[in-house]
Amino acid sequence: MNTNGVTLHFSTGSSWSAAGALYVSPSLLKLYVQTEDGSRSGSTVVPRPIAFVSTESATGERNLAPFSFFNVVSNSPPILSISVLWDGANAKDTLHNIIGTKEFMMNLISEPFVEAANATAVGAPPDFDEWKIAGLTPEPSVSTCARHTRYEYDILMCCNCICDVWVSVKPARVKESAASFECELLSSQDIFPDDSQTPSATLVLGRIKHAYVRKAVLHDDEPVVDATNFQAVARMGGRIYARVGNLYELVMPDWREAV
Numbered sequence: 001m002n003t004n005g006v007t008l009h010f011s012t013g014s015s016w017s018a019a020g021a022l023y024v025s026p027s028l029l030k031l032y033v034q035t036e037d038g039s040r041s042g043s044t045v046v047p048r049p050i051a052f053v054s055t056e057s058a059t060g061e062r063n064l065a066p067f068s069f070f071n072v073v074s075n076s077p078p079i080l081s082i083s084v085l086w087d088g089a090n091a092k093d094t095l096h097n098i099i100g101t102k103e104f105m106m107n108l109i110s111e112p113f114v115e116a117a118n119a120t121a122v123g124a125p126p127d128f129d130e131w132k133i134a135g136l137t138p139e140p141s142v143s144t145c146a147r148h149t150r151y152e153y154d155i156l157m158c159c160n161c162i163c164d165v166w167v168s169v170k171p172a173r174v175k176e177s178a179a180s181f182e183c184e185l186l187s188s189q190d191i192f193p194d195d196s197q198t199p200s201a202t203l204v205l206g207r208i209k210h211a212y213v214r215k216a217v218l219h220d221d222e223p224v225v226d227a228t229n230f231q232a233v234a235r236m237g238g239r240i241y242a243r244v245g246n247l248y249e250l251v252m253p254d255w256r257e258a259v
């Protein structure tokens with residue numbers, strides 16, 4: 001198939017259909033949605049991007065943890081989501097901090113520091129500062145508008161701010177990240193299992209106030225990220241991760257041209 005000069009090779013999936021579909025019983029659904037501890041990737045909703053969420057408690061304790069139940073919800077206004085699972089009856093520190101302070105910093109994880117990010121997933125007590133084991137650099141999140149470029153990073157997106165108004169959130173950003181987003185809590189929604197009054201997860205929506213994008217990941221200095229330079233990592237479920245590579249183009253069809 002040739003679309004706008006790009007040759008595409010794809011499978012119609014016909015080799016799969018011969019085997020039929022496996023009925024997944026409700027008791028096994030969790031496994032297929034997301035394997036948590038298994039060494040193999042059993043998940044179906046993959047690949048998932050990974051957010052590295054930096055927060056502070058109301059009393060100033062820093063926290064850093066990876067979250068792969070993470071995605072974009074809207075681009076206008078720009079909104080990101082994470083889902084924080086509960087540890088039994090206990091909310092994770094990240095959730096406590098977000099609800100308590102209403103602000104957080106979402107950093108993107110790239111391959112060069114994926115192991116450092118993984119190290120921060122330890123179930124540490126609330127007063128433990130995961131930055132210490134990550135060995136990564138906390139950079140104060142001081143933002144200004146697109147006209148100011150005092151920092152190593154250029155601020156490419158400057159949402160909802162008036163030129164000379166400085167906006168920042170307290171949690172530090174990860175200096176090594178290719179991109180970081182200052183977020184304000186927009187809303188949170190507890191999710192309850194059928195048989196319990198204790199939430200099993202909380203969906204958090206964060207409105208991006210400012211973004212930092214590392215110049216080195218841009219495509220020829222245009223305000224477009226080059227996916228190869230970005231070296232994003234994806235979580236496939238359990239302990240399995242994937243690198244981003246082997247990219248190809250696919251043009252979205254126009255209805256008028258398709259008929």
Ligand SMILES: Cc1cc2nc3c(=O)[nH]c(=O)nc-3n(C[C@H](O)[C@H](O)[C@H](O)COP(=O)(O)O)c2cc1C
Nearest residue numbers: 065066067068069083084085092093094121122123
């Ligand atoms: C790559 C990766 C992705 C993760 N994604 C999530 C997630 O989406 N939701 C979640 O609740 N926990 C997730 N975890 C587990 C948390 O990072 C872990 O529970 C961490 O200790 C939470 O830290 P906190 O208690 O300081 O907030 C993930 C762990 C890893 C290594």
